[in-house]
Every structure is written in C-alpha cells, then in structure tokens.
Amino acid sequence: MKNQLTQKLKPYSYAQTLCLLACGSLLAFDSAAQEGASNETLTPEEQSAKTEVWEPVPASVAVPDDGVPSDAIVLFDGTDLDAWEGEEGGPAEWHVDDGAMTVNRGAGGIRTRQDFCDVQLYLEWRSPEDIEGMEGQDRGNSGVFLQERYEVQVLDSYDNPTYANGQAASIYKQHIPLVNASRPPGEWQSYNILYTAPRFDDEGALESPAYITVLHNGVVVQHHAEVQGTTEWIGEPNYDEAHGCAPIYLQDHDADVSFRNVWVREL
Known part of the structure; x- marks a missing residue:
C-alpha cells in the first residue's frame, strides 16, 4: 500500500509536463478555431447580436426646455x-x-x-x-x-x-x-x-x-x-x-x- 501511495504522489516528469502543456494548447487552439469557423457561418448581424445587451431597459426621462428632468x-x-x-x-x-x-x-x-x-x-x-x-x-x-x-x-x-x-x-x-x-x-x-x-x-x-x-x-x-x-x-x-x-x-x-x-x- 505504501508503494502504491508513493507512486500516486510522485510529481509529473518533465516530459509528462511538456505533453500536458502541449495538449492544453492544442485544445485551446482547436476551441478557438471552432469558434472562428462558427463565426464564419454567421452573418454580421448575428455576430453582433452575441454582444448586444437588451435588458434592463433604462427608464425614459423627459427633459423640457426649463431643464427640470421628469424624475427630479x-x-x-x-x-x-x-x-x-x-x-x-x-x-x-x-x-x-x-x-x-x-x-x-x-x-x-x-x-x-x-x-x-x-x-x-x-x-x-x-x-x-x-x-x-x-x-x-x-x-x-x-x-x-x-x-x-x-x-x-x-x-x-x-x-x-x-x-x-x-x-x-x-x-x-x-x-x-x-x-x-x-x-x-x-x-x-x-x-x-x-x-x-x-x-x-x-x-x-x-x-x-x-x-x-x-x-x-x-x-x-x-x-x-x-x-x-x-x-x-x-x-x-x-x-x-x-x-x-x-x-x-x-x-x-x-x-x-x-x-x-x-x-x-x-x-
């Protein structure tokens, strides 16, 4: 049991660490590539809609010529x-x-x-x-x-x-x-x-x-x-x-x- 626990707690080797970093970078690159490909299939209006916020809607305030806002x-x-x-x-x-x-x-x-x-x-x-x-x-x-x-x-x-x-x-x-x-x-x-x-x-x-x-x-x-x-x-x-x-x-x-x-x- 002791040998098994010791084996589990061993740190990654240098080669294993490089492999994990490389795999992570590839996954991130693949995700970004998929996002880019997805955007290419969208119209500009659809791409713009992704960053549009519609709520909450600001309340309307009337400002007459005398300058006193209606919510004042x-x-x-x-x-x-x-x-x-x-x-x-x-x-x-x-x-x-x-x-x-x-x-x-x-x-x-x-x-x-x-x-x-x-x-x-x-x-x-x-x-x-x-x-x-x-x-x-x-x-x-x-x-x-x-x-x-x-x-x-x-x-x-x-x-x-x-x-x-x-x-x-x-x-x-x-x-x-x-x-x-x-x-x-x-x-x-x-x-x-x-x-x-x-x-x-x-x-x-x-x-x-x-x-x-x-x-x-x-x-x-x-x-x-x-x-x-x-x-x-x-x-x-x-x-x-x-x-x-x-x-x-x-x-x-x-x-x-x-x-x-x-x-x-x-x-």
Missing part, C-alpha cells in the same frame, strides 16, 4: 419653502420673493426635509450686486453642503482675490476649482453637482470617500474630486463619524445670497 425632486420652484426647514428644525425662515429665496441673515441656514445620499443637484445662485467696501470672503459668502457635511463654496469670486481653496466652486479648504467661471455680482450663476456619498463598513470605518464633480455655469471646475472629510474652517477634514443619508444644507454666512431653480435627482 423639485426642492424650490420659486413659490415656497415647503421642502426646507431651519437648521434646528421648524419652518425655514428665509425670504421668498420674485421666484427666489434669499438668506435671512441671522436666521441660520436651511436644510431639506428629505435625506439624500448619491445625487445630481442643480441650483442657481446670485451674490449681492452691492459690493461696496466688501472683499475676499465677505463678498456673497454662502455654501452648499452635501449630507450637511461636505461644502461646495458659494462666493462672489469675480475679480475678488481670496485663498484659492475658498473661492467659488471650491470644495472648501480641500480642492481648488480647475478654473474660475464666475460671473459678475448680481448675475445668476448655476451649479450642477454630481455627488457620490462616502461608504462605511459595519464597524463604522471608512470604506470609500465621497466624490464631487461640479459644473459652474456649464464649465467643469471639479472633476471627480475626492472629498477628504467634513468641511472645516480650522483644522483638517476627517471622516471621524460614520453616517447615512442626510439633508442638503444651504448656509447663512451673513450675506444676501439668493437661490432659485433647485432640484435634485437621486442616483
């Missing part, structure tokens, strides 16, 4: 603040006038009543036209916070020097925009933001960070930028707290910044 959640259409609340809860106390909502300085920021994770967020904003005596971070300062934590800066950055990672369309104190696409104060500007929320494991550790792409007035200014953590004015960003979906937050930074045409698509 309208957060502000110029009439009321029903989709928003104060940063401590209760009614949102910003001003609504002439199709726009404007920061009510001192009343605090506002946040959506609904929580969001991955989204496409579109909004238009306007910094005050009267800039006399104001410069830097004091000119038209506000912010768009995804999940109440990660800020895309709103600022009048038209001929207004400030630190580059704090100008309009920056990921505040983290990523400088690729270009400055700002319009003059008093003119409406747009942000189209694609946002991927961070992921955490069951223990609360970060699995993947958040990512943000921003088009400012139709120009790409942040391209899949990796968010380094929560927005901090002082200190380093961090992911020290695991979290799920959360509201979109608009900041009151003591400036009369206005917003309109706000909608979001859950991705």
